[in-house]
Each structure stands twice: as C-alpha cells, then as structure tokens.
Amino acid sequence: MSDFDQGDTDFRLGRQDLSTAASRRTVIDGFLKSHGRPELSGADIYPVGYGMKYGTDTSRYEQFNSFWTELLEGRVKAHVHTTYRR
Numbered sequence: 857m858s859d860f861d862q863g864d865t866d867f868r869l870g871r872q873d874l875s876t877a878a879s880r881r882t883v884i885d886g887f888l889k890s891h892g893r894p895e896l897s898g899a900d901i902y903p904v905g906y907g908m909k910y911g912t913d914t915s916r917y918e919q920f921n922s923f924w925t926e927l928l929e930g931r932v933k934a935h936v937h938t939t940y941r942r
Contacts, residue, residue, distance in 0.1 A: 866890065874919035877926075884927050896934040903936065 867887060873879040906924075910917040928934045 864891075869920070869923065872923075874923050877922075880919075880923050880926055883923065884931060887927070888931065894932055896928065896932045899934045901928060901934050901936045903938075 867890070872883045874883060907917050907920050910920060925936070928936050
C-alpha cells in the first residue's frame with residue numbers, strides 16, 4: 857500500500873490529514889477523483905510490509921490503516937486479508 861504513496865509524485869499520504877473520519881473521507885474523495893477508481897471490487901488483497909514505516913507511532917499507524925481500510929474495503933469493495941502480514 858505504501859507503493860501507491862511512494863510511486864505517486866502527486867499524492868503523498870504522509871502529508872494528508874487522516875486524523876478524523878471526515879478528513880479521511882475528503883482525502884479519499886480527492887484521491888479517487890484525481891486518480892480514478894481502481895477496478896478491484898471483489899479482488900483479494902494480501903498486504904506485504906503494511907504500515908511498516910510507522911513503527912511504534914501507534915496513532916499514525918491507526919490513521920494509515922483506517923485510510924486504506926476505508927478506501928479499499930469501503931469504497932472499492934476489495935477483500936483485504938487483514939490477518940496476512942509479511
């Protein structure tokens with residue numbers, strides 16, 4: 857998931873306000889508007905290295921996790937295997 861952030865010069869997740877559900881909704885709306893909605897409905901996603909850069913910053917990890925959960929499971933309707941962590 858960080859590959860989306862690292863590989864995109866226009867969107868930097870770390871610079872976004874993800875602290876509330878409303879602010880995440882705004883960021884997700886903007887992201888989908890500028891980048892389009894990925895065709896991942898029903899897809900199985902297995903996160904690898906998910907959120908590793910946040911280390912012990914629990915609050916920032918929770919914001920990161922909420923963003924991707926809301927985007928991928930909520931909006932895109934993908935099936936993210938949350939118990940799979942490598």
